[in-house]
Amino acid sequence: MSWNPRDTVNLRLEFVRLALQKRRPPSRVVPALRHQREDRLQVAHRYAQSGEAGLEDRSRRPLSSPNRTPPEIEQRVVSLRNEHRWGGRKLERRLRDLGEPVVPTAGTVTRIVHRHGLTVPEASVAATPWKRFEHEQPNDLWQMDFKGWIELNDGRRCSPLTVLDDHSRFNVVLDACGTTDTQAVRRRRRDAFRRYGLPLRINADNGSPWGSPAQPGQLTMLGIWLIRLGVKISYSRPAHPQTNGKDERFHRTLKPELLSGRHFASFCGAQRAFDTWRIVYNTQRPHQTLDMDTPITRYRPSPRPYPERLPPLKYGDADTVVRVRVNGELRFMSRRFKVSSALENLPVAIRRSTTQPDCYDLYIAHHHFDTINLNLTK
Numbered sequence: 001m002s003w004n005p006r007d008t009v010n011l012r013l014e015f016v017r018l019a020l021q022k023r024r025p026p027s028r029v030v031p032a033l034r035h036q037r038e039d040r041l042q043v044a045h046r047y048a049q050s051g052e053a054g055l056e057d058r059s060r061r062p063l064s065s066p067n068r069t070p071p072e073i074e075q076r077v078v079s080l081r082n083e084h085r086w087g088g089r090k091l092e093r094r095l096r097d098l099g100e101p102v103v104p105t106a107g108t109v110t111r112i113v114h115r116h117g118l119t120v121p122e123a124s125v126a127a128t129p130w131k132r133f134e135h136e137q138p139n140d141l142w143q144m145d146f147k148g149w150i151e152l153n154d155g156r157r158c159s160p161l162t163v164l165d166d167h168s169r170f171n172v173v174l175d176a177c178g179t180t181d182t183q184a185v186r187r188r189r190r191d192a193f194r195r196y197g198l199p200l201r202i203n204a205d206n207g208s209p210w211g212s213p214a215q216p217g218q219l220t221m222l223g224i225w226l227i228r229l230g231v232k233i234s235y236s237r238p239a240h241p242q243t244n245g246k247d248e249r250f251h252r253t254l255k256p257e258l259l260s261g262r263h264f265a266s267f268c269g270a271q272r273a274f275d276t277w278r279i280v281y282n283t284q285r286p287h288q289t290l291d292m293d294t295p296i297t298r299y300r301p302s303p304r305p306y307p308e309r310l311p312p313l314k315y316g317d318a319d320t321v322v323r324v325r326v327n328g329e330l331r332f333m334s335r336r337f338k339v340s341s342a343l344e345n346l347p348v349a350i351r352r353s354t355t356q357p358d359c360y361d362l363y364i365a366h367h368h369f370d371t372i373n374l375n376l377t378k
Helices: 006-020 029-033 037-055 071-084 088-097 106-115 121-126 182-196 221-228 241-259 267-283
Strands: 142-146 157-165 171-177 201-204 232-235 320-323 329-332 335-338 347-352 359-364 367-373
Touching: 071 088, 071 106, 088 106, 142 171, 142 241, 157 182, 157 241, 157 267, 171 182, 171 267, 182 221, 221 232, 221 359, 241 267, 320 329
Parallel strands: 142 201, 201 232
Antiparallel strands: 142 157, 157 171, 320 347, 329 335, 347 359, 359 367
16 A cells, blocks of 8 residues: 555644643554654644644755855856757856856756756757767868758758868868759868868768769769869768768757757858857867867868869879770770779779789779779679
8 A cells, every 4th residue: 555645644643632631642653753752842843833734744955055056157057058058068168168266067067957947858868978989180080971951941951061070070061052962062172171171081971972872982073073182082881870970970969059940041041050150069069078178179270281273193103094984984905894984084093903813903093993803894
């Protein structure tokens, strides 16, 4: 049978009435109420002051809390949370960076956020960190992708293009794109290269325009442009978005902090909002995997400048160099082999394979893109 809180009140009332009649309470009453002499006097005093209502259980909360966060600091936490939707550790670090004289601990900040109803359990679960591999230096690897499109007020679709530096989590590109074709991406990548220099490698998924969903790893015009700039390219494994995990995680931050509940009238309006939030993300928002530092503290531009003209393709003296035909075919030893049509009219190098007999490796600049077998034709 479940416990009824009224039972304790009834026992207290019975005790008081017997005491007033100067009769000894039954033995079951005293142990049940844990009455020592001081307790009995307190029960009698409460009954004399408030009657039967005075026998109800009272809050054990102290009348004063000397260690309670001052209201003005608590309000500062609430304001920051409403502005950025960050968690307790990020808010605590930001308060310190802003030079607040009194900064509660991250746990206290989290309790303040919960007390004001500014979070939900699902958000706490989603924020649980896990360790990812990290490249040693800025610009060793950039990750790029499109965030799912959002609809503008005029009905047009905006696809945010995002590029993230693997080492520092610095957001290199956050652009409001109306199209996702090669020219649009190339134009925005060129602006980033001019500003930050060239990375050593860029990773993307196999979607258009940087990859081929039907043929993972297949070269595209955008990929060839990057290769000719001296940038190595790599592609995520099909159905494995975690290969581009840091940019995917960046999208999870982008959505609640910038996109959710927001409506943009135009591409210009969206870009202004993107630019404002990007500054906050790179320079103000503490990053948990960076020991609560901001991305800009770990990022520096690449020492490799962007060349305004593509350098010519050069190969070794031992290479056999052939030019890819208009239909994406090359001829070698009286045989025809089908390669990517994006290589049309470009010279490629053919080198004998060191691991497979009767096979030759195909290169465009530094990039190995295929292997041909003389015993087979494509």
